[in-house]
Amino acid sequence: MFRYDLETPWAPSDELTQRHGGLIERARLNGRRHGQPFMLGPDGRPAVRVNAFFASRRMQAKSPLTWKKYAHALGLWLNFLLVLERCWDSATEDDAEYFKEWRLSEESNPRLVESSTFGGHSAYQALCGPPVRR
Numbered sequence: 001m002f003r004y005d006l007e008t009p010w011a012p013s014d015e016l017t018q019r020h021g022g023l024i025e026r027a028r029l030n031g032r033r034h035g036q037p038f039m040l041g042p043d044g045r046p047a048v049r050v051n052a053f054f055a056s057r058r059m060q061a062k063s064p065l066t067w068k069k070y071a072h073a074l075g076l077w078l079n080f081l082l083v084l085e086r087c088w089d090s091a092t093e094d095d096a097e098y099f100k101e102w103r104l105s106e107e108s109n110p111r112l113v114e115s116s117t118f119g120g121h122s123a124y125q126a127l128c129g130p131p132v133r134r
Helices: 015-020 022-031 048-055 064-085 093-104 121-128
Strands: none
Touching: 048 064, 064 093
16 A cells, blocks of 8 residues: 655656656546555556545545555455455455454464454445455
């Protein structure tokens, strides 16, 4: 996950700015806000559905802190599915349960969380709806 930085001034002599400087202005014209998350997929291309979710009216009404929490939770979930070689559109309840188990108690996870801090479910459901039943 990345966030739009619409406040940092870009040096006009910077080669990247000269070649792509219009992107920042285009982002502003398309309603993107400073700090709004966006995602690139494993292939380096924009994750259109995720980015549309963060650009939606529903998410634009949320606070930047909520954006950050949802972006983190979705990034964890989508990367977890990538490791399982599962397309996130076809995630099942079993995948969601395994993800929760991995976050809470899997020995191979170096950053376990407490059950009271487990996040991701609401962010995932806001984007995709409930996982498919198996």
